[in-house]
Amino acid sequence: MDKVNKLLDIWDRIPQAVNEQLDLSQKDIINNYMDVFHFGEYFYVIFNTRTTEMEYVNPNVEKLLGYTQDEFQLQIVLDNLHPDDLPYYYHYEQSAVRFFSGLLPELFFKYKFAYDYRLKIKDNSYKRIQQQIVPLYYFPEGGARTLGIFTDLTHLNIQGIPKLSFIGMKGAPSYYNVHLKEEFHLSSNIFTKKEVEILNYIAKGLTSEHIAKHLNRSIFTVRNHRKNLLHKSGCASVPELLVKSIREGWV
Template sequence: MMETKQQMDKLILKKAGHIWKEIGQHKKPEELQIEIEIYKKMLNLFQVGDYCYFVFSPPELRMEHINESVTELLGYTKEEFVFETFLKIIHPDDIQQYLNFEATITQFWQSLPPEKVFKYKTRYDFRIRCKDGTIKRLLQQVAVIQSDDDGAVLRTFVIFTDITDLKQSNKMVLSIMGLEGEPSYIDIQPVQALVPHKSILSKREIEIFRLLVDECQSADIAETLGISPHTVATHRKNIFKKTGTNSVLQLVKLGLEKGWI
């Protein structure tokens, strides 16, 4: 039984390595200062509750700049939390879909012109086994922070957020979110043609929706968007009506279930 499990682990590692090396097209990234890029990307990534982050190099299958919060979130030290360990602790019922999602994301990135690689983030959720044996559901969000002139992805910025208490179903949802006006693709079926998502919210409502789930107050939203608090209140009312929710917490839960955030 142990030998069979080890063979399965090796198979999963080989399959995942093939997918991620396709992203980087077997090119090794050059060393670079990435701290500024990390903070820029964090502005576009949803965070609520406990989270950790790191940089991933697809060509080298290596995790870099691992945030110390990984220990608080998952129980593993930065030294223990390496690529091989990560694949082994994904829930066995989720690992195949995880790989399917990664293959779909790889296909999507490779279809983009080089200048658009940075204009998307990917998100999906899965279950993972912590060092103490408990199971958590993580929301994984990924944004590209380095590519070469041909658009090959050399480094990505990854955030894991604990959504165990926010999402009850075990359905894994993959979405690719457009930034800077690019289209979004919601609840994607893995490895198939992608159809742009037609949102039930207006462009302005989407902006306010994203600020609301980031726990911004109405006054802050008004200042950020350059509109009046009354206009923000009207948009909030419309957002709740269109989504069938009554509070920001319900909005966050719905967004996670539907793959909107």
């Protein structure tokens, strides 16, 4: 419980100024948020920071991690985080509280934050997991109800320390790759709007041919956008671009 209590102390500082609940059904949540998380197999949870309870766990957790819906609770996550990644987990949760505390109230529901870590699964092997958090409701007495999306990034062979990004939604600016920084600096967007659209389709696994058909554009136009994405990102291949896009929060 010491690990949970440490998080409770962090979450106790979640902003209290907002008490408007996003009244969304589970179907609404899926429709509004899940289309931006398809880098790999995933499951999602509804989490309450006040009670530290997973109020809902998607059944796909058993396929990805081996744990049943009932087994997968906060304590399981904390006990099975790679020891080298646990300090980052605490630091990034603390950074998230500090970030949201500095936002204007009208921006509270326009941000998600994301970071990755290694998590031991039921068979005692490790998977690289990206955890993305979207606030759904701020309790008047403090704390929040959140949507958490856990995505398996193991197949991308991401190395190095966990990294943190705050990603704006609905037109809000983003703060990418801010791990271990004391201040949050606005990130410049190196891609055009169309390039970002193409990048998101690439992240979902679509080929240039499928993207061209979906956007009603020529295959040559799409291929040119792909070349520009690689050039601007400094990547030599699409797999490298996908890894960097996830770590930098571009998608």
